[in-house]
Structure formats: structure tokens, C-alpha cells
Amino acid sequence: MQRIEGGWAWLLQRMTGLALVVILVLHIWATHFANSESLITFSGVQLRLSTVLYILVDWLLLTLGLYHGLNGVRNIVLDYGISEGRARVVTWLLLAIGLVALVYGGYGLTAFMTGRPA
Amino acid sequence: MAKTRMNWEITKKSDVWPANYKTGMWAFTLHRVTGLALVFYILLHIIVISTSIHGAQTFNNVMDTLHSPFFLILDLGLVAAVLYHGLNGVRLLLFDAGIGVRNQAALFWVAMAVAVVGFIYAALKVLPLLAH
Numbered sequence: 001m002q003r004i005e006g007g008w009a010w011l012l013q014r015m016t017g018l019a020l021v022v023i024l025v026l027h028i029w030a031t032h033f034a035n036s037e038s039l040i041t042f043s044g045v046q047l048r049l050s051t052v053l054y055i056l057v058d059w060l061l062l063t064l065g066l067y068h069g070l071n072g073v074r075n076i077v078l079d080y081g082i083s084e085g086r087a088r089v090v091t092w093l094l095l096a097i098g099l100v101a102l103v104y105g106g107y108g109l110t111a112f113m114t115g116r117p118a
Numbered sequence: 119m120a121k122t123r124m125n126w127e128i129t130k131k132s133d134v135w136p137a138n139y140k141t142g143m144w145a146f147t148l149h150r151v152t153g154l155a156l157v158f159y160i161l162l163h164i165i166v167i168s169t170s171i172h173g174a175q176t177f178n179n180v181m182d183t184l185h186s187p188f189f190l191i192l193d194l195g196l197v198a199a200v201l202y203h204g205l206n207g208v209r210l211l212l213f214d215a216g217i218g219v220r221n222q223a224a225l226f227w228v229a230m231a232v233a234v235v236g237f238i239y240a241a242l243k244v245l246p247l248l249a250h
Contacts, residue, residue, distance in 0.1 A: 014211060014214060017207050017211065018208075018211060020204070021204045021207065021208060024200060024204065028197075028200075032243065033243065038243075038246075038247055039181065039185050039247075040181045040184075040185075041177075041178055041181060042170065042174035042177045042178050042181075043174065045170075062164070065160050066160065069153070069156060069157040069160055070157065072153045072154075072157065073153075073154070073157055076150060076153075076154070079124065097161075101160075101161060101164050104164060104165070104168055105164040105167070105168060107168060107171055108164065108167050108168025108169075108170050108171060109167075111168070111170040111171045112170055
């Protein structure tokens with residue numbers, strides 16, 4: 001197998017990008033174009049998130065989107081050239097932001113799925 | 119072997135010298151700009167959608183605000199950014215696979231044509247909602 005330059009981050013950026021093209025189109029179509037109701041409501045989202053497909057789509061969107069975006073920011077920072085030590089700090093910072101966003105977003109999604117009372 | 123370092127110097131040979139700043143460079147720059155915008159958007163989106171944890175009423179109140187014409191226009195901006203970044207991204211994936219690198223500028227315009235079609239489709243959906 002040929003050696004992949006730049007490692008997994010390079011490959012995952014492409015793979016998540018490709019996956020996101022499909023998943024994002026599905027997500028936008030499902031939220032805005034699939035039903036007759038044009039406007040978003042709690043119950044509307046809850047209904048959509050009662051099917052496995054859309055639960056999967058939204059969770060994948062959350063994880064892959066955060067990875068692709070934050071790794072993208074990392075790429076931009078690295079492109080401008082910083083020391084190895086600072087690059088490590090940037091990577092951990094972005095990782096931390098990603099994890100916080102993932103947990104918080106996860107809470108938001110499960111609120112629809114468990115129907116937390118008003 | 120693909121170029122790995124940008125030439126940022128202000129000389130006639132550099133990548134950012136105006137005469138050299140052609141289609142491919144614009145594609146690259148806009149890809150980064152839309153990418154950054156989308157990162158800000160996704161973080162904002164997570165915060166907004168997660169108002170669901172405060173219950174249905176709160177969530178619906180937030181949604182009512184976001185259905186105002188101002189935000190609907192911003193949504194169209196979002197669609198434009200997503201279409202640009204995604205379709206140019208597909209173009210980049212083709213290049214990574216070694217396909218079409220010699221025709222990179224032409225492929226950019228093909229991607230933009232598809233983006234325009236997608237944008238019109240979205241605009242047609244949003245326009246009726248603006249009549250508030």
C-alpha cells in the first residue's frame with residue numbers, strides 16, 4: 001500500500017468531505033423540502049428524529065461536520081507556518097472545541113429524541 | 119508532484135501577484151473563506167438547535183425569530199456557501215484522484231453552474247416565505 005503523505009488527517013478530510021456532500025444534501029432536503037410544512041417546529045423535528053435514518057443522518061452530520069470544519073481550520077493555521085510546539089497547542093485547542101460542541105450538540109439532539117418536557 | 123507550499127512573496131513569481139491570481143487561486147481562496155464561514159455557522163447552529171434542551175416552547179420561539187425575512191435571506195447566503203464549498207470540494211476530490219487537473223479552470227465553471235442551479239432551487243423555495 002502506498003504511503004499516504006500527511007497521514008490520516010489528510011485522508012479523513014477528504015473522506016468526511018465526500019460523506020458530508022451526501023449527508024448535508026439529505027439533511028437540508030429532509031428539514032426544508034421533504035414535508036409540506038415550510039417552517040421548523042419542535043414537534044416537526046421530533047417526528048423526523050423518530051426514524052433511524054434521520055437520527056443517523058443528524059448524528060453523522062454533527063460528528064463529521066465538526067471534524068471536517070475544525071480540521072479545516074487547523075489546515076489554514078498550519079499553512080501560514082507556525083512552530084511545532086504552537087501547532088500542537090492549536091490542535092489540542094481545536095480538539096477541545098470539537099468535543100465541547102459534540103457533547104452540547106448531542107444533548108440538543110437527544111432532547112428531541114426523548115421529548116424533554118417544556 | 120503537487121505543489122505543497124504557497125509562495126506569498128510580493129514578486130512577479132508569487133501566487134498572490136495580481137497577474138497570477140487566476141481562476142484556480144480564486145477557487146482556493148473562496149474555498150477557505152466559505153469553509154471558515156461554515157465553521158462559524160455550524161457552531162452557531164449547534165447552539166441554536168440545542169435550545170431544544172429548554173423545551174418545545176423555547177425552541178419554537180427561537181424558530182419563530184429565525185423565520186423572519188432577514189434570517190431567511192441569511193439562510194440563502196448559507197445555501198450559497200454550502201453549494202460553493204461542497205461543489206468546489208468535489209472538484210478538489212477529482213484532482214486528488216488525478217482526474218481533470220489540466221482542465222482545472224473549466225471544471226471550476228462546471229461546478230459553479232451546478233451551484234447556480236442548486237441555488238435557484240433553494241431560492242424558489244424561500245421566496246414565497248418572504249412575503250410576510
